[in-house]
Amino acid sequence: MTKKKLNFCFKGSRDYIHGTDIFNELKNCFNDSLNYENTMLDLSFHGIAKKKLDIVEDNATDAKVVVKFYDTNDDKKTYYLVENKDDIVCRYDYAENKIVELSKIDLDLGKINLNKDTSYSLIENIVALNKSLLENMFKEAFGKWYFTRLQLKKIPLNYYLIRLEFKSNFNFKLTKTEIFLDNESLGFIYFSLV
Missing domain, CATH: 3.10.129 (Thiol Ester Dehydrase; Chain A)
Known part of the structure; x- marks a missing residue:
């Protein structure tokens, strides 16, 4: 089940989605539901994404990224980011x-x-x-x-x-x-x- 479609632009001269953009987009996506001071994060990259990504809750063997949020009660939420077929058509400068x-x-x-x-x-x-x-x-x-x-x-x-x-x-x-x-x-x- 798709939770949300994410939007990205390429950073600088790269032809893949940069990990920093993925982190920032996830932070924005979950902003309202995170208790920042009491939330631990484990973000792992399993491949390079060259197309737009979707967040899904079901375990996805083709996930490019896996993110796990843990709170102080050790409750864990895991999300998977999988490529969809949408091309990335924008780019921005990065010094x-x-x-x-x-x-x-x-x-x-x-x-x-x-x-x-x-x-x-x-x-x-x-x-x-x-x-x-x-x-x-x-x-x-x-x-x-x-x-x-x-x-x-x-x-x-x-x-x-x-x-x-x-x-x-x-x-x-x-x-x-x-x-x-x-x-x-x-x-x-x-x-x-x-």
Whole structure:
């Protein structure tokens, strides 16, 4: 059963729906039903979406994205995002380098910080920072970095300082980075090198 049709534009020069746009669209879609401070999130990407997506509640083996919301009572709601046949016909500019230019990186400690406003969303900042951290830490690695999973202890409404700390690399199939907002651990972001 289709819960909702989602609308997307391509970000920058990409020919696939960017994970940050999926996160932001889900946040908008569920805005009225989420208790942000008491909702944990597990968002995982199972493929690249090049067409528009629908949210369905039934388990979908062809899902490009799976999102799970948990509340403080451990009640879980799972939704699946599946491609439909509708083409994406729009595109918008995205100056990812603006985020990176405002950040400070410490390769010896595997950390990157952002303490300035970029005008981009929280998830856009986090993804751009993590990509920059990984590209600088693993310059010899060949391929393209993809945002593959996000685990949050809560969905923040406000934030100021963002700090990412690299935690582990599973042979580039999966990297794990811890997210800190205002010096409090928020969760983890995972990337894969393809």
